[in-house]
Amino acid sequence: MALALAAAQIDAARAQLPRGSAAHAATETLGLAYFADHYAPHAPALLDELRQRWPGVAWVGCPAVGIAATGVEYFDEPALALMLCELPAGSFEVFSGARPLSGQGSRLGPTGAPADTTRAHTASAHTALVHADPATPDLAELVAELSERVATGYLFGGAVSARTGGAQLAEGWWQGGLSGVAFGPQVGLVSRVTQGCQPVGPERVVTAAQGHVVTELDGQPALPCLLRDLGIDLQDPRKALPVLRATLVGLTDADSTLLGRGGQFGPDVRVRHLVGLDPGRQAVAVAAEIEPGMRLAFCQRHTEAARRDLVRICSEIREELETEAAEAAAAAAPVGGVDAAAQPSSSALAAPTIRGAIYISCNGRGGPHFGAPSAELKIVQRALGDVPLVGFFAAGEIARRHLYGYTGVLTVFRG
Numbered sequence: 069m070a071l072a073l074a075a076a077q078i079d080a081a082r083a084q085l086p087r088g089s090a091a092h093a094a095t096e097t098l099g100l101a102y103f104a105d106h107y108a109p110h111a112p113a114l115l116d117e118l119r120q121r122w123p124g125v126a127w128v129g130c131p132a133v134g135i136a137a138t139g140v141e142y143f144d145e146p147a148l149a150l151m152l153c154e155l156p157a158g159s160f161e162v163f164s165g166a167r168p169l170s171g172q173g174s175r176l177g178p179t180g181a182p183a184d185t186t187r188a189h190t191a192s193a194h195t196a197l198v199h200a201d202p203a204t205p206d207l208a209e210l211v212a213e214l215s216e217r218v219a220t221g222y223l224f225g226g227a228v229s230a231r232t233g234g235a236q237l238a239e240g241w242w243q244g245g246l247s248g249v250a251f252g253p254q255v256g257l258v259s260r261v262t263q264g265c266q267p268v269g270p271e272r273v274v275t276a277a278q279g280h281v282v283t284e285l286d287g288q289p290a291l292p293c294l295l296r297d298l299g300i301d302l303q304d305p306r307k308a309l310p311v312l313r314a315t316l317v318g319l320t321d322a323d324s325t326l327l328g329r330g331g332q333f334g335p336d337v338r339v340r341h342l343v344g345l346d347p348g349r350q351a352v353a354v355a356a357e358i359e360p361g362m363r364l365a366f367c368q369r370h371t372e373a374a375r376r377d378l379v380r381i382c383s384e385i386r387e388e389l390e391t392e393a394a395e396a397a398a399a400a401a402p403v404g405g406v407d408a409a410a411q412p413s414s415s416a417l418a419a420p421t422i423r424g425a426i427y428i429s430c431n432g433r434g435g436p437h438f439g440a441p442s443a444e445l446k447i448v449q450r451a452l453g454d455v456p457l458v459g460f461f462a463a464g465e466i467a468r469r470h471l472y473g474y475t476g477v478l479t480v481f482r483g
């Protein structure tokens with residue numbers, strides 16, 4: 069029934085397109101399907117039905133505890149979100165554990181076998197949408213390795229948050245590892261990461277660490293640095309413990325910037341849990357492998373900072389697309405000058421350039437964190453307009469070559 073209702077909405081949207089237009093005559097080639105984990109036991113049957121309704125469409129997606137559709141969030145309730153994409157032949161390739169990506173710039177057919185010519189399999193991997201099983205060992209390392217197999221090094225996606233396990237949809241139903249769809253350079257994308265935490269102390273450099281344990285920051289014992297940044301004393305546990313439980317750790321590599329504009333975290337920051345204190349060694353333990361030279365700042369989740377940062381990335385995306393549209397209009401202007409009165413406004417130029425969007429956010433965000441039902445998706449909708457959008461709330465977000473936490477990853481398709 070959920071699939072029938074979603075299909076009816078898609079048919080209604082297509083019926084509104086002008087007859088005879090290129091959009092009306094276009095053929096869908098790629099489908100995205102995100103669905104509540106209530107439907108996970110029916111995933112094989114769901115895939116069969118999707119293939120029957122839209123033959124020739126390659127399907128990817130996953131179940132989750134929460135899914136997103138344009139302006140609406142569905143948490144812990146049965147729901148299904150579909151998006152059909154009209155991508156040119158040879159511009160994308162679905163991959164999974166049974167059909168891994170080859171090396172950077174190579175054909176995207178199955179390893180050790182010729183590419184399947186029944187679908188568009190001739191693109192080179194430029195970027196990739198990735199779904200991951202969060203229980204996969206060394207997941208962060210696998211994500212980094214996969215990023216080396218795409219030309220730009222840029223991935224976007226998330227880890228499956230379903231209570232039924234980490235299985236994913238990628239032209240089949242797969243358990244474990246990574247799957248998704250790689251895009252060639254013909255598919256225009258703009259993507260940004262929004263942070264959900266705010267630093268509560270200065271940026272520090274890890275000067276001594278072993279495994280998960282940080283022993284020195286800026287050449288000083290790590291534990292006293294933590295206590296000073298938080299303004300607490302372990303001799304007063306009633307005050308200290310609630311603050312410590314709310315404290316997280318923002319990390320970047322040695323060659324990355326930790327703080328961006330306005331003292332907020334930059335896009336390369338990965339937030340991890342503070343998992344322990346070691347008074348004997350004056351050290352702190354973090355839920356990540358720490359290496360000397362990494363940059364670190366203690367932080368806490370902050371709703372207003374998350375809201376501002378989400379608005380910021382939406383504005384950056386719109387500004388980038390508007391600039392491209394304005395430059396294209398200027399390049400197409402007649403030689404000898406442009407009649408300014410005859411040119412459309414920047415907003416009019418930008419409107420048709422966003423064909424659709426994918427938003428993957430942390431399962432600890434969404435309306436419950438932003439203070440109202442669907443509050444996070446409403447912010448995106450107000451900023452981008454009423455563009456088609458699907459996504460899910462993940463158990464870890466993927467962007468560039470990193471696995472994040474407490475973030476959102478917004479990617480839009482250029483027209």
